[in-house]
Amino acid sequence: MTPLAEPLLAWFDRHGRHDLPWQHPRSAYRVWLSEIMLQQTRVETVIDYFQRFVTQLPTLADLARADEDEVLALWSGLGYYRRARFLHRAALQCMREHDGELPRDFDALAALPGIGRSTAGAILAQAHGLRFPILDGNVKRVLTRLHGIHGHPGQRVVEKQLWTLAEQHTPHERLADYTQAIMDLGATLCTRSRPRCDDCPLQSRCVAHAEDLTDALPTPKPSRAIPTRHTLMLLLRDHERRVLLQRRGPEGVWSGLWSLPEAENETDALQKAKRLAEVDDAQTLTAFIHVFSHYRLEIRPLLFEAATAAKRIADNDDLRWCDPTQIQTLGLPAPVRKLLNDTWESDA
DNA sequence: AACTCGGGGCA
DNA sequence: TGCCCAGAGTT
Numbered sequence: 094m095t096p097l098a099e100p101l102l103a104w105f106d107r108h109g110r111h112d113l114p115w116q117h118p119r120s121a122y123r124v125w126l127s128e129i130m131l132q133q134t135r136v137e138t139v140i141d142y143f144q145r146f147v148t149q150l151p152t153l154a155d156l157a158r159a160d161e162d163e164v165l166a167l168w169s170g171l172g173y174y175r176r177a178r179f180l181h182r183a184a185l186q187c188m189r190e191h192d193g194e195l196p197r198d199f200d201a202l203a204a205l206p207g208i209g210r211s212t213a214g215a216i217l218a219q220a221h222g223l224r225f226p227i228l229d230g231n232v233k234r235v236l237t238r239l240h241g242i243h244g245h246p247g248q249r250v251v252e253k254q255l256w257t258l259a260e261q262h263t264p265h266e267r268l269a270d271y272t273q274a275i276m277d278l279g280a281t282l283c284t285r286s287r288p289r290c291d292d293c294p295l296q297s298r299c300v301a302h303a304e305d306l307t308d309a310l311p312t313p314k315p316s317r318a319i320p321t322r323h324t325l326m327l328l329l330r331d332h333e334r335r336v337l338l339q340r341r342g343p344e345g346v347w348s349g350l351w352s353l354p355e356a357e358n359e360t361d362a363l364q365k366a367k368r369l370a371e372v373d374d375a376q377t378l379t380a381f382i383h384v385f386s387h388y389r390l391e392i393r394p395l396l397f398e399a400a401t402a403a404k405r406i407a408d409n410d411d412l413r414w415c416d417p418t419q420i421q422t423l424g425l426p427a428p429v430r431k432l433l434n435d436t437w438e439s440d441a
Numbered sequence: 442a443a444c445t446c447g448g449g450g451c452a
Numbered sequence: 453t454g455c456c457c458a459g460a461g462t463t
Contacts, residue, residue, distance in 0.1 A: 443463090
């Protein structure tokens with residue numbers, strides 16, 4: 094018995110889940126089916142689907158005989174339908190290559206479609222009491238907190254470390270119960286938000302609890318690359334070095350702030366500029382990127398010199414010719430303010 | 442070893 | 453809408 098397994102199993106005997114449908118009877122077929130259904134899917138969602146499935150197809154041979162359509166119908170609403178096709182194909186493969194049974198050999202089991210390292214371990218431990226570790230979302234959460242491991246568990250180095258720890262904690266007895274116990278701990282106490290540390294049998298050993306890191310661990314998945322949008326900003330300047338500012342609408346980013354008129358492309362830009370002032374062609378300034386929380390904005394400024402001081406349109410609530418002093422008193426987006434400051438500096 | 446796939450459920 | 457959930461397969 095490992096130092097982790099002892100208190101964990103004692104807790105499991107009193108507070109673990111002992112009435113899940115795939116635990117009675119805990120046959121290899123039923124454990125396999127439950128493990129596949131539980132990939133990326135919550136227990137509460139799976140229970141009804143599991144009952145219906147095993148009622149309809151009670152054995153591996155029944156599954157293998159069924160049409161793929163029938164299997165998919167039983168899966169309907171559960172999502173991630175590739176799992177159902179893998180399940181069916183694996184059953185056929187077991188009939189052909191493994192005498193109609195799920196293999197007890199780890200490599201043969203993990204070679205079946207839809208069964209990876211963790212699922213193979215879960216099946217062998219729960220159905221046959223063999224000593225193999227598992228590493229699902231629950232175990233990752235428990236172990237990152239218990240050992241205070243930073244970094245997203247999806248990262249290779251982190252995951253490798255977690256597998257090593259999972260293997261070290263796995264006891265040599267009561268494998269089925271231990272495997273269920275560590276998942277139950279993650280599912281009922283060591284939850285992502287508001288973990289019930291006061292009831293946890295591992296609290297005294299837990300790094301995250303001692304260092305108040307339970308909210309920070311496991312490290313969340315890094316938000317994926319944000320998209321880049323593009324815009325042209327019209328910098329219209331008259332002979333007195335004033336710049337035309339436009340108030341932004343009530344919707345979207347920078348709502349209500351004073352900014353520069355914008356355009357989607359060169360044609361659009363020239364058209365808009367000519368409506369606003371007497372201009373000729375534009376001078377392209379250096380493009381730059383402004384980063385928001387949810388996207389990057391590439392800003393390409395176009396400088397238009399007004400041919401005369403004459404204005405096509407008068408100042409109003411939403412358009413205003415401003416000199417550098419006035420601009421300091423208005424609310425401008427940071428990148429626009431910087432653009433204007435840089436432009437004046439380089440010209441001065 | 443990094444990337445893609447995948448759908449329901451919930452904040 | 454973004455993120456999480458008893459991960460696996462592909463390149």
